[in-house]
Amino acid sequence: MKNTTVYSIWLLAAIFFYHTFILPIAISITSKEPASMPIDHVATMSTAPFDEIIMRDNGLLLDSAQISIVVKIRRAALSGGQPCVKYPDSLFSVVRHGRAIELKLSDKGEQLLLAGGILTHGNNKQNSVDTAKIEIFAGGDSLSCYAASAYTVKFDNINLKKLEVRYPHISNIEISGRSMIGRMRAYRTTSIDKKADKRSISKRNDGAYEYIYGEPAYQTDSKNVIINIGDSSFIKYLALEAVGRSNRINGTKGRIGTLTVSGKGNLTGFDYDVCDKLFVFPSDSSISVTISDIKQKVQLK
Amino acid sequence: MRDDFFNLKRFYAYLRKYARENMAASITRLLLLFATMLVITMWVAAVSYDFEVSAYMYRFDTDVMEGFVEFFYWALFFIVSCYWASQMMSGLSTKKGRIYVLTTPVTPFEGWLARWIIHVPCFWLAFTLCALTVETIRVAAFSPLAVNSPVVFYNPLDTMANTTSTFLTCLVCSSSYVFGSIFFLKRPLLKTTVVLFFLNVILAMSSNFKYLDSVFATTVNSGNTESVLNFLYSICVTVSLWWLSYRRYKELEVVDRL
Numbered sequence: 001m002k003n004t005t006v007y008s009i010w011l012l013a014a015i016f017f018y019h020t021f022i023l024p025i026a027i028s029i030t031s032k033e034p035a036s037m038p039i040d041h042v043a044t045m046s047t048a049p050f051d052e053i054i055m056r057d058n059g060l061l062l063d064s065a066q067i068s069i070v071v072k073i074r075r076a077a078l079s080g081g082q083p084c085v086k087y088p089d090s091l092f093s094v095v096r097h098g099r100a101i102e103l104k105l106s107d108k109g110e111q112l113l114l115a116g117g118i119l120t121h122g123n124n125k126q127n128s129v130d131t132a133k134i135e136i137f138a139g140g141d142s143l144s145c146y147a148a149s150a151y152t153v154k155f156d157n158i159n160l161k162k163l164e165v166r167y168p169h170i171s172n173i174e175i176s177g178r179s180m181i182g183r184m185r186a187y188r189t190t191s192i193d194k195k196a197d198k199r200s201i202s203k204r205n206d207g208a209y210e211y212i213y214g215e216p217a218y219q220t221d222s223k224n225v226i227i228n229i230g231d232s233s234f235i236k237y238l239a240l241e242a243v244g245r246s247n248r249i250n251g252t253k254g255r256i257g258t259l260t261v262s263g264k265g266n267l268t269g270f271d272y273d274v275c276d277k278l279f280v281f282p283s284d285s286s287i288s289v290t291i292s293d294i295k296q297k298v299q300l301k
Numbered sequence: 302m303r304d305d306f307f308n309l310k311r312f313y314a315y316l317r318k319y320a321r322e323n324m325a326a327s328i329t330r331l332l333l334l335f336a337t338m339l340v341i342t343m344w345v346a347a348v349s350y351d352f353e354v355s356a357y358m359y360r361f362d363t364d365v366m367e368g369f370v371e372f373f374y375w376a377l378f379f380i381v382s383c384y385w386a387s388q389m390m391s392g393l394s395t396k397k398g399r400i401y402v403l404t405t406p407v408t409p410f411e412g413w414l415a416r417w418i419i420h421v422p423c424f425w426l427a428f429t430l431c432a433l434t435v436e437t438i439r440v441a442a443f444s445p446l447a448v449n450s451p452v453v454f455y456n457p458l459d460t461m462a463n464t465t466s467t468f469l470t471c472l473v474c475s476s477s478y479v480f481g482s483i484f485f486l487k488r489p490l491l492k493t494t495v496v497l498f499f500l501n502v503i504l505a506m507s508s509n510f511k512y513l514d515s516v517f518a519t520t521v522n523s524g525n526t527e528s529v530l531n532f533l534y535s536i537c538v539t540v541s542l543w544w545l546s547y548r549r550y551k552e553l554e555v556v557d558r559l
Contacts (some may be wrong), residue, residue: 002549002552003548003552004396004545004548004549004552007545007548008480008484008545011538011541011542011545012500015504015538016504016507018534019504019507019508020504020507020508021530022530023508023527023534024508024528026526026530027526027527029526030526030527124536
């Protein structure tokens with residue numbers, strides 16, 4: 001056997017040794033345990049009445065750390081009539097701007113998630129959590145929300161004349177606890193400024209429907225809205241913009257008076273019994289609505 | 302023969318001779334490489350860009366070709382550098398070729414170095430020039446026409462500098478083919494590929510698939526021990542394989558044996 005063949009076998013052995021022993025040992029010695037933060041402490045911030053809630057995800061940090069935030073919005077009467085926000089103050093901060101309140105990661109929370117840290121119950125790292133809860137008690141008749149995709153917005157036992165939900169990517173909206181909503185609009189926007197990007201069907205004062213045009217949106221699966229209506233909740237008029245392909249309206253216990261679907265995406269898993277009237281307004285492309293579980297006579301046109 | 306390891310004048314003369322002898326094959330390969338790059342890039346650009354404004358058009362903030370360009374040049378560099386390296390000892394598979402090499406009045410180091418320069422650094426240079434030319438043509442051809450996206454020039458050298466770890470993986474692979482070309486004188490490309498495939502499967506299984514993380518890592522983070530170790534490992538393995546290739550070249554005989 002030539003010398004080089006022997007050396008090649010040695011090199012091969014060294015490569016095996018490196019990958020099976022040296023590298024795993026070096027990694028196990030130098031790897032640090034992730035930092036942790038307990039999120040049990042809940043702060044209460046009482047505030048003057050507001051009509052806008054902005055739920056931010058700093059640079060999609062919550063999304064990339066796979067942490068979901070459940071925001072429950074309830075009537076202020078349930079907390080003694082005073083609007084307030086109950087939130088885990090180690091992870092979040094709440095700031096008020098005029099008639100709007102803004103939820104965002106606190107500096108400490110942002111640093112922890114940037115360093116790949118984990119959220120826990122208590123100081124035990126074994127009790128890690130991936131969901132944080134925020135409660136908002138809102139007063140007033142109208143509300144506008146901007147929710148980043150890490151947030152699931154639950155309207156529980158709320159009574160509003162006007163509700164607007166704006167979302168940049170995916171949005172989960174749940175309406176429950178015998179909530180009563182007059183006019184609700186859900187649409188995708190890339191801006192937190194509600195005046196910057198408005199696209200939806202709107203009902204004018206004279207009763208006619210008008211389409212508000214805007215910049216054409218790029219259609220992907222990551223721009224969907226999922227609305228769950230339950231617990232005898234009622235929405236008198238719901239304007240929904242279906243941009244993505246997996247928009248859904250779930251729930252058979254709730255009810256919608258008039259539903260308008262606009263945009264150029266799909267609305268799937270839609271139970272026709274939920275609503276009294278359905279209007280579809282395709283924009284610059286087609287829109288498809290999949291109706292399932294028809295139990296009564298339906299007249300489509 | 303004086304200077305029995307290295308003489309610059311003699312080496313330069315041999316390098317010119319070797320380059321001239323392999324000119325036709327090298328130019329053919331380069332033209333094929335350039336044509337492949339140009340056709341694929343132009344075809345993908347033609348289907349990616351919109352040339353007329355329409356109601357359905359979405360205007361992108363960044364070049365729609367960005368992802369493709371970054372992946373394509375890397376993939377092509379990886380494949381072609383391995384092929385080019387495997388051809389380093391072409392001509393030595395026959396007895397006649399080996400006799401020709403052994404009777405050439407240069408030292409084994411000079412002979413090996415001349416082949417290495419043509420098949421490794423010269424190929425990198427030629428590849429970069431081809432990629433830069435294709436990028437220039439793409440930008441010149443599509444920037445006045447594309448309406449849905451800006452057409453941005455991507456320097457392949459910048460992309461490589463940002464993904465050092467991928468470059469190191471390419472380096473280790475191409476040096477494996479450099480060694481394979483002299484270890485397996487007949488069908489070096491096929492035999493080295495088969496050996497590397499099984500070697501990687503065994504390594505991945507023996508390290509509980511952690512090995513794949515280091516192979517497919519995209520960046521070298523100076524603060525990360527794993528990245529630093531992998532950087533040193535890749536450099537050591539590459540240099541060792543080149544050294545083994547030289548040793549094997551030195552041991553070359555008219556009758557080939559292991």
